[in-house]
Amino acid sequence: MKLLEFLKRERKKSASVAKERLQIIVAHQRSQRGQPDYMPMLERELLEVIRRYVHVGDDAIQISLDSEDNCSVLELNVTLPKSERD
Amino acid sequence: MAKIIVVTSGKGGVGKTTSAAAIATGLALRGKKTVVIDFDVGLRNLDLIMGCERRVVYDLVNVIQGEAGLNQALIRDKRVENLFILPASQTRDKDALTQEGVEEILDTLKETFDYILCDSPAGIERGAQLAMYYADEAIVVTNPEVSSVRDSDRILGLLSSKTRRAVQGDDPIKEHLLVTRYNPERVTQGDMLTLDDIREILAIDLLGLIPESEAVLRASNQGVPVTHDADSDAGQAYTDTVSRLLGEDVPLRFHEWQKKGLLSRMFGGGRR
Numbered sequence: 603m604k605l606l607e608f609l610k611r612e613r614k615k616s617a618s619v620a621k622e623r624l625q626i627i628v629a630h631q632r633s634q635r636g637q638p639d640y641m642p643m644l645e646r647e648l649l650e651v652i653r654r655y656v657h658v659g660d661d662a663i664q665i666s667l668d669s670e671d672n673c674s675v676l677e678l679n680v681t682l683p684k685s686e687r688d
Numbered sequence: 689m690a691k692i693i694v695v696t697s698g699k700g701g702v703g704k705t706t707s708a709a710a711i712a713t714g715l716a717l718r719g720k721k722t723v724v725i726d727f728d729v730g731l732r733n734l735d736l737i738m739g740c741e742r743r744v745v746y747d748l749v750n751v752i753q754g755e756a757g758l759n760q761a762l763i764r765d766k767r768v769e770n771l772f773i774l775p776a777s778q779t780r781d782k783d784a785l786t787q788e789g790v791e792e793i794l795d796t797l798k799e800t801f802d803y804i805l806c807d808s809p810a811g812i813e814r815g816a817q818l819a820m821y822y823a824d825e826a827i828v829v830t831n832p833e834v835s836s837v838r839d840s841d842r843i844l845g846l847l848s849s850k851t852r853r854a855v856q857g858d859d860p861i862k863e864h865l866l867v868t869r870y871n872p873e874r875v876t877q878g879d880m881l882t883l884d885d886i887r888e889i890l891a892i893d894l895l896g897l898i899p900e901s902e903a904v905l906r907a908s909n910q911g912v913p914v915t916h917d918a919d920s921d922a923g924q925a926y927t928d929t930v931s932r933l934l935g936e937d938v939p940l941r942f943h944e945w946q947k948k949g950l951l952s953r954m955f956g957g958g959r960r
Contacts, residue, residue: 615878620834621885628841628889635845 637667648678656682690798693805693933694823696847698839700810702831703868706904706914707926708807709737711827713913714930716771720802723762723772725793727819728809729785732776738765739911740773749777752789758796767916772801785818794822812846821851825862827895831869832881840865840890864895866929871900872945883943896929898922899942 634641645665652658664679695708705726712724726734729749735741740763746756751774758774765771774793777784797804808819820826826847830840847861848854854861867886874880887894898904903920907913915930917923921942931938 617875617878617881617885620881621889624834624837624881624885624889627838631838631841631845636849 633666641665641667652680658682690801691803691825692794692798692823693803693825693827694808694820695805695827695829696808696816696820696843697810697829697836698812698816698843699831699836702829702836703898703904704810704829705734705737705807706908707827707829707866707868707898708805709734709913710915710923710926711930711933712771712803712805713765713768713915714926715803715805715933716765716768717915718930718934719770720934721770721800722803722805723774723797723801724805724807725774726776726807727785727815728807729776729815730778730781731809732778734773734807735763735775736911737908738773738913740765740775741911744775747775747777748793749784751793752784752786758793767912783814785815787818787821790818791822812842816843817846817850820847820861823847823851823861824853825864827864827866828890828892829866829868830886830890832867832871832875832883832886834881837881837886837889844890844892863892864933865890865892866896866898867894868898869900870897870943872943876945894940895932896925897940897943898925898929 645663648665649658649660649663652663658680662681664677666677668675668677695704695711697704705728708724712722715722724734724738725748726732727748728734732747735744743763746761748761750756751758751761761774763773763775765773794804806819806823809815820843826843828840828843828847830836844863847863851861853859865887867883870883871880875882883894883897899921901914901920901922903914903917903922906920907917907922914920914922915926918927925942928938928941
């Protein structure tokens with residue numbers, strides 16, 4: 603029975619894998635559009651500073667800049683590991 | 689009023705120069721006075737694709753630096769009336785291009801030409817940004833392949849932020865998608881992104897679809913833009929593309945795979 607299922611299972615077409623990967627990466631790229639050029643550098647340096655005090659992974663920090671009419675808000679989210687929260 | 693159109697892609701090797709040469713040729717064949725400018729300073733190739741490499745005397749950088757007049761640098765195409773080529777420099781470094789110099793050349797060309805095509809270098813550096821800066825429209829050349837589609841999206845980001853129209857808050861650049869090297873057989877097999885996939889991801893208007901074709905290499909070997917090969921699929925696809933650029937409503941061709949029948953397999957089904 604297992605063998606039959608294995609034989610019947612169709613290999614996922616590579617083009618649909620490509621499409622899914624592209625949709626994710628393009629959405630990510632677009633979220634960064636219009637941001638100032640210094641943002642990746644700022645993100646890296648903030649991560650370095652945080653790491654002097656807490657051990658966090660590369661994806662522990664999320665940074666975004668939103669502009670409204672007359673001010674910009676820099677939003678910084680850092681996920682700290684459970685053991686180091688105190 | 690002349691239209692400035694940049695042919696760009698981000699990724700290299702997807703068919704920018706082939707497309708710029710083919711579309712410029714197509715526009716001139718339709719009676720539009722057209723000039724195609726090679727912005728790839730240091731790695732010029734448009735002259736080879738257009739078959740005028742032995743007639744290059746002065747180039748874009750010579751004109752910008754005042755060593756030659758624009759009319760001395762423009763090369764008249766041997767095959768089509770109304771078609772001119774402005775070659776890139778081969779030796780100088782990329783900083784030889786200045787924004788003011790480019791603007792001055794484009795302003796002069798605008799007085800006499802209907803269409804000015806800017807063949808962008810690959811990448812997103814200075815040369816590519818200068819090629820797109822003054823554009824009214826952009827043709828984004830994309831292969832059905834992940835890195836090309838991703839880079840095209842990056843280019844779309846630059847077009848909407850780093851061009852004169854974006855900086856000055858004018859009407860945005862009109863963006864066109866040109867899919868090249870499309871292989872309907874592989875699409876049918878599920879191993880190539882479909883045209884609809886690419887359109888959905890990039891979300892810009894489709895200008896044309898060029899099938900993967902032996903005619904393209906044949907054309908570049910001979911230095912004759914593929915538009916002249918009117919029997920070939922790629923030549924016809926570029927002619928359709930030019931018609932759409934001129935605002936005509938032309939149905940899409942060459943996007944579906946026709947399984948070869950016994951007869952055509954035995955006798956060969958036309959030129960590809």
